[in-house]
Amino acid sequence: MNIQELQEKIVQLKKEKDVCILAHAYQSQDIWEVADYVGDSYGLALQAAKDAHQNIVMCGVRFMAETCKVLSPEKNVVLANSLAACPxxxxxxxxxxxxxxxxxxxxxxxxxxxxxxxxxxxxxxxxxxxxxxxxxxxxxxxxxxxxxxxxxxxxxxxxxxxxxxxxxxxxCPTHCRMTAEDVKRARTEHPDAEILVHPECLSEVSEQADYVGSTTGIMKYAADSSSREFVIGTENSIVQHLQFAHPEKRFYPLSKMCVCMNMKATTLMDVYHSVNGDGGEQIELPEQTIExxxxxxxxxxxxxx
Ligand code: SF4
Missing domain, CATH: 3.40.50.10800 (NadA-like)
Structure with missing residues (x-):
């Protein structure tokens, strides 16, 4: 099976099995394409609360799946890859x-x-x-x-x-890898670019940025701005997603080190098995914890x- 065939199989299965796929924005493009909703932590929490499906597959890290379970204890919530946990x-x-x-x-x-x-x-x-x-x-x-x-x-x-x-x-050990030196280098290499960073970055980075905001905020800022070039100081998958969404603009990572291995743990095959019911981890929480x-x-x- 190639990627497209696997994606088609997932889309067919999620209809048959009443599954909603929620994906954090740091997931890869192939997972975005089969998700019912893509967003940051806040957006995923809100979506989980109002979603009508009986089964939720979370493509993100463990605390996100737990938040879904807390908001929808009557639903089956599956974390697509049980190793994905936020340090x-x-x-x-x-x-x-x-x-x-x-x-x-x-x-x-x-x-x-x-x-x-x-x-x-x-x-x-x-x-x-x-x-x-x-x-x-x-x-x-x-x-x-x-x-x-x-x-x-x-x-x-x-x-x-x-x-x-x-x-x-x-x-966040991922966002803390970016330094003031990275900002200095980006200003030299891309003098016309705006630098957009996440507030999980060190102060030495956020203090020098043109915009500081959540993942959703960064994506909206880049979409609305009249600038043609941007340096992105958050998980590097956002650079790729922005480039797909705005091919007329250019996006560069602030650092090649800003990759979250936990967010990257989930693969399209994990999503397939989770939707099919033979993979992932079913999230269970004590009643008192939920309340x-x-x-x-x-x-x-x-x-x-
Ligand atoms: S980027 Fe990774 S390590 Fe950082 S807060 Fe998000 S999940 Fe946790």
Whole structure:
């Protein structure tokens, strides 16, 4: 079977078996083409909540599949590749957070969505990179303990100077590979290009960018901008997706190192087996975990409106 035949088989199977395929934007182009919805963490969470299919195949990392299960506990949620897990979500567990909260009893805990369902039970609010500033501004709290990504947290804190922030020393190992040196080189090699980066990047990178925003924000900015060239400072699959979508423009990666091996773990063949019912990992969560983490996710959706 070639790629096109495999894609046709997947499309046929998902109709027969009432399956919705959700794909994170960092997935490869062949997976995008068979997905019912492609988006960032926030978009996937919203889509999972309103989708009518009985079966969901998540092409992304584990915390995304857990979020789907929390929002739709009555559905079968399958993670297309069980090895796909976000290293940032593993940097801090619920016990670590309970200890940290004891150090900052008068702070409200705001957690990035890139955390486990078990971790989300302990937090006051969940945010994504696209909703963090808006939600934290709306919160009735002046002191914010932002976990686990200190780079995203530092960027958010600059947009909300009226509040006080504390951080945990976590971050995305993929986005942290890009440095100020990469920005300097990109400015020399592509002097007419705009540099668009994700807020998970180090401050030394985001401070020098022309635009800082979520994956969806970067894609929208590039679509709307009158510029012809862009340097992209997020997972490198976005460079390829943008080039497909806008062949009249040119897109360059800020660094060839910005590749997330966990996002790349899922293959089109994994998607096929997951849809067929003989692959992937069925996500199961304790009822208490679903109830308690659901409350935090519901607050995110309500505040993000
Ligand atoms: S890109 Fe970073 S935050 Fe996203 S899944 Fe990979 S390691 Fe986690």
């Amino acid at each position: 940032m979500a593993a940097q801090m567990n619920r016990e670590d957070l309970i200890k940290l909260k004891q150090q900052y009893p008068d702070y409200k805990v705001v957690a990035y969505i890139n955390t486990t369902a078990d971790f989300k039970r302990e937090v006051d609010m969940i945010v994504t990179s696209s909703s963090a500033v808006k939600i934290i501004k709306k919160m009735d709290a002046d002191k914010i303990l932002f976990v686990p990504d200190c780079h995203l947290g530092t960027w958010v804190a600059k947009q909300v100077p009226e509040k006080t922030f504390k951080f945990f020393n976590g971050g 308690e983490s659901r409350a935090a996710i519901d607050r995110m959706v309500a505040f993000g409106q």
